[in-house]
Amino acid sequence: DAVEFVFPEYCECGLQGRLVRLPGEVAYFCEHPECPWQLRRRIEHFASRNAMDIEGMGEKVVDQLVTLGFLKNIASVYELHQFRDKLIELERWGEKKVDNLLEAIEESKKRPLHRLIFGLGIRFIGEGAAKILAKHFKNLDNIMKASKEDLTSIYEIGEKMAESLVRFFTDPKELEIIEKLRAYGVNFEEKEEFVTIGKKLEGLTFVLTGELQSMTRNEAKAKIEQLGGKVSGSVSKKTSFVIAGANPGSKYSDAVKLGIKILNEEEFLELIGEEKPKDNFANKPESNTLFD
DNA sequence: TAATAAGCTCACTGTAGAGC
DNA sequence: GCTCTACAGTGAGCTTATTA
Numbered sequence: 233d234a235v236e237f238v239f240p241e242y243c244e245c246g247l248q249g250r251l252v253r254l255p256g257e258v259a260y261f262c263e264h265p266e267c268p269w270q271l272r273r274r275i276e277h278f279a280s281r282n283a284m285d286i287e288g289m290g291e292k293v294v295d296q297l298v299t300l301g302f303l304k305n306i307a308s309v310y311e312l313h314q315f316r317d318k319l320i321e322l323e324r325w326g327e328k329k330v331d332n333l334l335e336a337i338e339e340s341k342k343r344p345l346h347r348l349i350f351g352l353g354i355r356f357i358g359e360g361a362a363k364i365l366a367k368h369f370k371n372l373d374n375i376m377k378a379s380k381e382d383l384t385s386i387y388e389i390g391e392k393m394a395e396s397l398v399r400f401f402t403d404p405k406e407l408e409i410i411e412k413l414r415a416y417g418v419n420f421e422e423k424e425e426f427v428t429i430g431k432k433l434e435g436l437t438f439v440l441t442g443e444l445q446s447m448t449r450n451e452a453k454a455k456i457e458q459l460g461g462k463v464s465g466s467v468s469k470k471t472s473f474v475i476a477g478a479n480p481g482s483k484y485s486d487a488v489k490l491g492i493k494i495l496n497e498e499e500f501l502e503l504i505g506e507e508k509p510k511d512n513f514a515n516k517p518e519s520n521t522l523f524d
Numbered sequence: 525t526a527a528t529a530a531g532c533t534c535a536c537t538g539t540a541g542a543g544c
Numbered sequence: 545g546c547t548c549t550a551c552a553g554t555g556a557g558c559t560t561a562t563t564a
Contacts, residue, residue: 361530389562390562390563392562393561441554441555
């Protein structure tokens with residue numbers, strides 16, 4: 233007895249933005265270039281953990297600052313210090329909270345290039361593609377100058393991604409924001425420390441599951457990539473190793489089914505040449521045959 | 525065209541920190 | 545010290561792009 237859902241024609245942004253759905257795509261977009269909801273999501277994404285990692289700038293904070301007119305685009309994040317006194321006055325804010333946020337914003341200027349590329353929110357350019365581009369071009373200016381042909385000649389960069397990049401870097405509005413980011417001192421270079429420093433794990437693909445005690449998953453991912461390895465989100469026949477921490481998830485059983493070699497955290501640390509923590513994984517689950 | 529991987533969103537739990 | 549909010553960490557599931 234289901235009744236067909238009639239999708240709204242206009243966005244709730246209040247700017248009479250028409251909702252459009254591109255052929256072959258699922259998502260609807262508000263056509264209005266100044267849609268405040270798109271702006272909120274863009275800034276949230278820019279500040280998110282895997283992008284510029286600005287602690288204290290989550291969904292609610294972005295919503296509040298956009299509503300109050302303090303944030304107008306991603307570059308305006310670096311103008312927030314001008315409003316320090318006004319921010320302290322806000323409900324549930326205080327001097328410490330504001331200073332922590334401003335400090336986190338200042339710190340974010342030092343993030344490596346691949347995080348900035350990811351944070352710009354270019355369609356089809358996620359974390360993985362951002363790393364490939366940063367590694368290949370070394371700085372943002374080289375990426376901005378690259379033609380569609382230059383981009384598609386890179387392994388794993390396809391036509392859609394290249395078109396999206398060229399479209400983004402020829403848009404005058406985006407270029408204006410990028411120039412502001414440059415003027416505020418945001419890092420545009422890929423630092424050596426984020427580029428591969430070894431070939432020990434070259435040609436190997438890893439999948440992480442469960443909770444690691446000695447480092448976060450992101451840290452483990454960075455270690456693997458620095459040593460030339462690849463980290464994937466799902467287990468397949470091509471997976472070389474599954475690294476299983478405490479309480480491993482379904483990827484563990486997937487690995488068993490496919491006969492993929494599973495390493496526990498101790499073995500993983502040995503593989504990457506890291507020291508084991510003092511407690512020697514005292515909290516590892518006893519029922520987990522992985523650790524037998 | 526199928527397999528694979530990447531990207532993205534959501535849900536859930538635990539924790540930190542600010543306000544009261 | 546309690547309450548509330550936001551963040552951190554993680555797994556799962558879905559869609560989509562790339563590759564073979």
